[in-house]
Amino acid sequence: MKKLIVVFVATLSLCITSCGSDDDGVRDPLIGAWQFTEAFENGESITSDPCDLQDILTFNADFAYVGRFFEDDGSGTCIELELVTGTWENGGNNVYSFTSEGETDTETITFSENTFTIEYSETFEGTTTVYREVYTRI
Known part of the structure; x- marks a missing residue:
């Protein structure tokens, strides 16, 4: 019986160790x-312009990002206006840096x-405007 308990504990320990998350932290x-x-x-x-609603930001686990931004070509067709690539960093407390x-x-x-949601402000000729943009996970 004692041998059976040792085998059970050893098997349980192995399972807990091998079945745990591969991440060192939270995604x-x-x-x-x-x-x-x-x-x-x-x-x-x-x-928002219908083409703006096609803008997509993709953030990868390797800290790279891609932004695809669209505009109307004048005939009602959305075309890719700009492709932006860069890196991102989480500075903590929901503060992110994008390069x-x-x-x-x-x-x-x-x-x-x-x-x-990203909120930012711009000041022009003494007037500050606060902008907020909302993105939904796809």
């Missing part, structure tokens, strides 16, 4: 593909279920 919530869904200016919803073409932007991202 970053930013990893994945996200599609632009809506925008706000100073809290008011902005009507592309030698420039780094730091943004605070708020996650809620299957969406994330």
